[in-house]
Amino acid sequence: MMTDNRLLAALTPQARNEPDSGIIRAAMHGFTVPGVIPLWAGEGTLPTPEAFARPAAEALLRGETFYTWQRGIPELRAALARYHTRNFGRPFDDDAFYVTSGGMQAIQTIVQLIAGEHGEIIIPTPAWPNLAASLRIAGARPVEVAMAFRNGCWRLDLDRLFDAITPRTRAIALNSPSNPVGWTAGIDELIAIRDVCRKRGLWLLGDEVYARFYYGEKAEHRAPSLLDVCEDDDQLLLANTFSKNWAMTGWRVGWLQAPRVLGPAIERIIQVNSSGTPAFLQRGCVAALDEGDAFIARQVAEAREGRDLALRMLGEIPGLRFEIPRGAFYLFFAVDGMADSASTVRRLIDEAKVGFAPGSAFGPGGEGYLRLCYLKDRATLSEALSRFQSWMAVSRPS
């Protein structure tokens, strides 16, 4: 024990004091309990389609197992340009894209590019906690601005957002559609944020990982995007991932989109982060981008059905409050009388065999809520929500 204390004391304060991710804590506990239905993580029930997995498996077996391009293989960067040109209605160049070992690594690369010691990045919350954690571990500072849930709607107060700017601010982070609340920025909001970033010389850190999971009223195939309102020479950095659209969470491949002039700096950081992403995996990602549109459409349709099922079944439980999410694939719902979402999540795993993420994991404004991922097949989701209904009928959340 004395030894343990001595070893812990020899860590940096930020490594020692950083809290565990509440999502991961739930998942790591849930992994040890047989039969739990996991709705804690942002992933669906479907494994990666064989059409994307096979090219990767074949490249691995034919020996494409050497060091590769730090920016990603040329074929994947070209496929990323094609995908964006197709979906964002204007041409994109291969040189805008850098392959990373997951979306998280794209975010960490951005932090290492722009945050620096004591630099601040403004983050609307509730938010996926990893950007804030990455900043703290790097010695920088997340400045969290809580969104408000009023009259059944989540709203980002732009005045409060801009009031958080200080001389140390390096960027405004915008996750739209948002994990966990599903809030989605409109074009006017994107323009307002862009204009302030331009005027103040700030970076705009975009996380549009859920852009395709958008339940607009005009059958739009994606949410409004920073790419709709920014030019190539804006201070725009976008982190993205293959995880969600193409059911590839376990692959750990993502990408970073950045102004071309940053290329050498990004390559240097990739070198010390990961030294590149497996070339054989990138072959599967090319297939996903070029042949994955029908799969995405299927996933989005399943998410919409899951959303509607979850809305209906949660609606049958007294004491819950939530907004109908416009994007992403989570329901973030308030539970009346719940003061400790982490403890409630643990009890739900143990007692009801259903796994959510605790609202407290998502920063200011998150306690009192639970998050579930509704990108699940109907039978799984229905069984999970039945278990939750039964538990709520006889139990009192902590």
Added chain:
Amino acid sequence: MMTDNRLLAALTPQARNEPDSGIIRAAMHGFTVPGVIPLWAGEGTLPTPEAFARPAAEALLRGETFYTWQRGIPELRAALARYHTRNFGRPFDDDAFYVTSGGMQAIQTIVQLIAGEHGEIIIPTPAWPNLAASLRIAGARPVEVAMAFRNGCWRLDLDRLFDAITPRTRAIALNSPSNPVGWTAGIDELIAIRDVCRKRGLWLLGDEVYARFYYGEKAEHRAPSLLDVCEDDDQLLLANTFSKNWAMTGWRVGWLQAPRVLGPAIERIIQVNSSGTPAFLQRGCVAALDEGDAFIARQVAEAREGRDLALRMLGEIPGLRFEIPRGAFYLFFAVDGMADSASTVRRLIDEAKVGFAPGSAFGPGGEGYLRLCYLKDRATLSEALSRFQSWMAVSRPS
């Protein structure tokens, strides 16, 4: 151009000013020149054996494509414990091991655990440049202590090493066998360094990636190791990789070995670095550890033959000086009259179609040298060295 300058000025100084890795610069140039024989990187000619690749490909195709354990799958951590127990003559526990997305990510995790702002880590050079780069990008400071090449031998002066300790020193890094010079610490040196670290409360950061590539005189199956002289409660952190022993450079899977009490802190950092390593790849790593001993023996035998061939062919060229390396799989040789190794490397790629790494990439004490990797099949290595011989016969290094 004005825009480019504005964007670059908005990066942190460390991201903007970090130099490119001279190894990567050589490789990225070499990738564009057809027919070059690449000896710049630390990898062999053999692709990953099918016995290791197939379990990974099969796991991918059967849909093991979801988020996984942040520490690595239990099966791989158990296999790491078995491997170490077998090779280091004492029992190791699964809990000592954390799977990372490559050895570089293990190093970055260590930097994030212990360095902190302005913290210093002492690094003997010439050294693989990535640890120093990782420290600078994190806002910490590499303190480089140049080894001396005298009377045909590389030697680490322990007094100079310990004289570099300041109140900001957090760790001494030790890469043995060394990339690039092949120097290998003896047990007495390991004990001396361990004792100073114990006395001063410093971490010992071990990189023993090349431990199995050891050409001792008693047919030892590995080099002396920090694991021979340290206890479980020493401040010892070891970064390692599947890349070298098992011909898996392109997989980007490694591991970190650390005192058990650091587990939660390591998991938090893994979460923001990579969010875990693909589970399906880890299945291949289990096979490598459990079934790979014959392959390692074959690789080490090939490396020894390559070393002897390279020593003979370089020995035929006037004006070169080098030590016979005791470990790893590089020759680091001085070229008389060469003042700019990076320029010489570029010319060798363009003019002779043979690719080395420039000595200047390896920090203080490295300029004036070139590094080649001799873990190559005989025909490839022989052709590459013939090209170098021919070029040297008519050209003057820059």
